[in-house]
Amino acid sequence: MKELQLLETKGTMTSLEIAEITGKEHNKVLRDIRDETNKIGTERAEAIFGLSEYKDTTGRILPMYVLNIQGILQLGARYSADVRYKLIEKVTKKETVENKENTFKNDLINIEKDKIRLEKSRILKELSQSITNDKYKQTLQIYSANVLYDEPILALPEVNKKSYSANELSQLIMNEHGIKISGNRIGRLTNEHNLKTDEYGYWALDKSRHSNKQVESFRYYDNVINEIKKYI
Structure with a gap:
């Protein structure tokens, strides 16, 4: 759903969340956002207040807004210092959690990549130990080392002479x-x-x-x- 996609955007907050933090009724928060829109103009408002929708407990589709950091600060200027602090604290915490989750996911991906590299290296090394041909043994050993890194660290032996069957x-x-x-x-x-x-x-x-x-x-x-x- 559109609102769920918006909620996943980095550093955002919905008008529903703002209503909860401020203790205001949601329709009053919507009124405040529309008032800010009238003050700064539709074009600038659309860049910081994203109109979306949500489904309430009765199944009705109702409007809501998704605000980015600038939108939160713009709307927060209407409220008390304590409320502004809570808004900033909440959106900062959301962003921090998201960053931690992304870092954790990236770490897991990197761990899996490293496991695959290690397994490839192990297989190549085992193959090299089963081959009597020195040239092929050396080549496989070099591949075994290089596969562990993004860039080759060892050069393959050069073939300077043309050979024939x-x-x-x-x-x-x-x-x-x-x-x-x-x-x-x-x-x-x-x-x-x-x-x-x-x-x-x-x-x-x-x-x-x-x-x-x-x-x-x-x-x-x-x-x-x-x-x-x-x-x-």
């Missing part, structure tokens, strides 16, 4: 050297002559051609070509 290397050798050799034969030769080392490439996780599983495969640097040519 056995089939890609086979095509490269054919294109650049005119030598026909299959990816399978490249794999056999490099195994036989211990060429799968850090000097000539690295182990990486690739998708298996026959399933969705991740399998370790060796990715070659192009400097291995000269070594392979020795054994062809």
Whole structure:
């Protein structure tokens, strides 16, 4: 309902609340607000006195106003110092309570976010411990640390050299050297002559051609070509 939305606005008070604080009948408070409206003009009054409505105990829809801080001060000037003090105390207390509630809600949201971050970090760390490939292990450990923060605190390792799968290397050798050799034969030769080392490439996780599983495969640097040519 409109009046409930207005009541949720920060630093506001309804004419019903003002009637309760002042001890005046509500229709008298409405009369005072309308009198202030006549004095300051409709345009300025609408910015501080928001016309709304409420339902009484008999179900009748009746008018009321929702006042912001400036409206409360404007209307409060008509009343005694004691009443003005109570009005300001009440609206300040409402605002403080609302701020505390918002802070509490935000704190809960932040706590949940932190829990999710910690869980992600834990999973990544566990994954890194189950992988033998040093490059992937290091990458997962870096992700595990970075996920805890809004901005990355560790840089991922740079890949400076272009690498090739056995089939890609086979095509490269054919294109650049005119030598026909299959990816399978490249794999056999490099195994036989211990060429799968850090000097000539690295182990990486690739998708298996026959399933969705991740399998370790060796990715070659192009400097291995000269070594392979020795054994062809």
